[in-house]
Amino acid sequence: MYDYLIVGSGLYGATFAYMARQQGMKCLVIDRREQAGGNVACRRMEGIDVHLYGPHIFHTGDEQVWRLVTSLVTMNRFTLCTIANYRGRLYNLPFNMHTFHQMWGVVTPDEARRKIEAQRGRYAGITPRNLEEQALQMVGSDIYETLIRGYTEKQWGRPCHELPPFIIRRLPLRFTYDNNYFNDRYQGVPEGGYNRLISRLLEGVECRLECDYLADRHYWDSQAHTIVYTGPIDEYFGYRLGRLEYRSLRFEHEVLPMQSWQGNAIVNYTDRETPFTRIVEHKHFDIHNREVQELQHTVITREYPQAYVPGQEPYYPVNDERNNSLYHRYEELAQAEPHTIFGGRLATYRYMNMDEVMASAIRQFRLITLQET
Numbered sequence: 001m002y003d004y005l006i007v008g009s010g011l012y013g014a015t016f017a018y019m020a021r022q023q024g025m026k027c028l029v030i031d032r033r034e035q036a037g038g039n040v041a042c043r044r045m046e047g048i049d050v051h052l053y054g055p056h057i058f059h060t061g062d063e064q065v066w067r068l069v070t071s072l073v074t075m076n077r078f079t080l081c082t083i084a085n086y087r088g089r090l091y092n093l094p095f096n097m098h099t100f101h102q103m104w105g106v107v108t109p110d111e112a113r114r115k116i117e118a119q120r121g122r123y124a125g126i127t128p129r130n131l132e133e134q135a136l137q138m139v140g141s142d143i144y145e146t147l148i149r150g151y152t153e154k155q156w157g158r159p160c161h162e163l164p165p166f167i168i169r170r171l172p173l174r175f176t177y178d179n180n181y182f183n184d185r186y187q188g189v190p191e192g193g194y195n196r197l198i199s200r201l202l203e204g205v206e207c208r209l210e211c212d213y214l215a216d217r218h219y220w221d222s223q224a225h226t227i228v229y230t231g232p233i234d235e236y237f238g239y240r241l242g243r244l245e246y247r248s249l250r251f252e253h254e255v256l257p258m259q260s261w262q263g264n265a266i267v268n269y270t271d272r273e274t275p276f277t278r279i280v281e282h283k284h285f286d287i288h289n290r291e292v293q294e295l296q297h298t299v300i301t302r303e304y305p306q307a308y309v310p311g312q313e314p315y316y317p318v319n320d321e322r323n324n325s326l327y328h329r330y331e332e333l334a335q336a337e338p339h340t341i342f343g344g345r346l347a348t349y350r351y352m353n354m355d356e357v358m359a360s361a362i363r364q365f366r367l368i369t370l371q372e373t
Contacts, residue, residue: 008230010038012344042193049193060355075188109175134165150272230344246314
């Protein structure tokens, strides 16, 4: 009945469906959640678009992806400038001259470099074996203890010396007074929220919600020539090799009777004692919408990391040596599946930004069509 059955309506599945529809192919998208969009789904609460599963800021240097997104929706000019709260003291993120001035009172890049160099100590010349060593080599002990250690250990549920070093390498380090979190050329949030982007990607595509592919795989497999699977790869194979580890999240949304709660979209709480990692104030993502800004209430979300257990949503893969090794064994099983394509964060067990997810779906679809011709 269909060329493709796409399991999951997040960015990978929606982008793949869009590409297929452009080529005149018939797709059925199913999702076990009650709304489309995966983790970028939003909900209108008291006139404010709330990011249900954590804040999502679209940023990219990929011209092709940016042209696609802006052909479908209008992107605002939101620029992420995160604030860190450490026991009541505020610091700018990512690490830049504002941060160094707040930490040490230095005012020039040369002063900041000398301060960091003095704190690197024995870590300066080593190959970091874990996140702790990578952070100490990168920014020294003061910033590590104040802005990295507590936040990271809450997020991942384990000591920094047990985490791989690549996690911290994603954070920019600048010796300029630039609070823009991302270095990418393009950045913004869809006006009206991400539901508009998902709706445009799925326009003209049949989509059924609250449908669990794995609960009736035989039926769903009979509906299409090819399956595009975006769920957890270990779950697809019935955990036959063992379970991959993930970290999960719990979100606590609250409507407050004030125009603004914290004056910024995201404030990270970097001490170990505060149980949540950050507070998101959603109306700041829509900063150019006067009607939203003049509302005399606001919506905030506290984000609590937690261990993943079956039945919860898996958010972050734990890409340590054991889990990566297990994933590669599942990957070998996936390569032997003749009519199934595995794509997206969960099916490839790796962290990807939104533009990377979309780009990978575009590449995969084009590779398939090239092979078929």
